[in-house]
Amino acid sequence: MELYDGRPADAAERLPREVRTYDYLDGLGISYKRTDHERADNMEACNVIDAVLGVIICKNLFLCNRQKTAFYLLMMPGDKKFKTKELSAQINSARLSFAEPADMLRYLDIEPGAVSIMGLMNDRGHNVQLLIDEDVLKDEYIGCHPCVCTSSLKIRTADIVEKFLPATGHAYKTVHLVGED
Numbered sequence: 001m002e003l004y005d006g007r008p009a010d011a012a013e014r015l016p017r018e019v020r021t022y023d024y025l026d027g028l029g030i031s032y033k034r035t036d037h038e039r040a041d042n043m044e045a046c047n048v049i050d051a052v053l054g055v056i057i058c059k060n061l062f063l064c065n066r067q068k069t070a071f072y073l074l075m076m077p078g079d080k081k082f083k084t085k086e087l088s089a090q091i092n093s094a095r096l097s098f099a100e101p102a103d104m105l106r107y108l109d110i111e112p113g114a115v116s117i118m119g120l121m122n123d124r125g126h127n128v129q130l131l132i133d134e135d136v137l138k139d140e141y142i143g144c145h146p147c148v149c150t151s152s153l154k155i156r157t158a159d160i161v162e163k164f165l166p167a168t169g170h171a172y173k174t175v176h177l178v179g180e181d
Contacts, residue, residue, distance in 0.1 A: 001052045004034045021146035033154040053154040057143035060115040066095035076133040114149040120168045130172040
């Protein structure tokens, strides 16, 4: 794997959702590093990519309440365990579960394995609430997928918070996850 500055020189073989991500970031003047790799749809594969990027890729979970009336994108460190009860108490939403792939595609234009904050650019109806674990915000960079799981990006956390999120119209709620047994 190699580390590149910005978008691929030739996007002909790329999915439209990936190209739109680069267009969006470039339009906002956000610089990023990129690496291409085999399908990375689990944290073990992401650990190898982390080493190339020099950043830890966030664990991104797409969640919903039981009634499917509230959807959440949770960003947390990859090494923390996710405990539904711990998060539910902080956001006053009982019975959280993983959302269906169809909802992920409908709201974020992302398929399983590629869940990323970048999908919020596709949530024009603001149906998804962003939740970020406080430890993610402490890092200088965020590692994420550009709406596909065959490339990964390294972006300044400040650019995500100060440029990307305002452009998408999404605010975020900081959560504190311990993730211990």
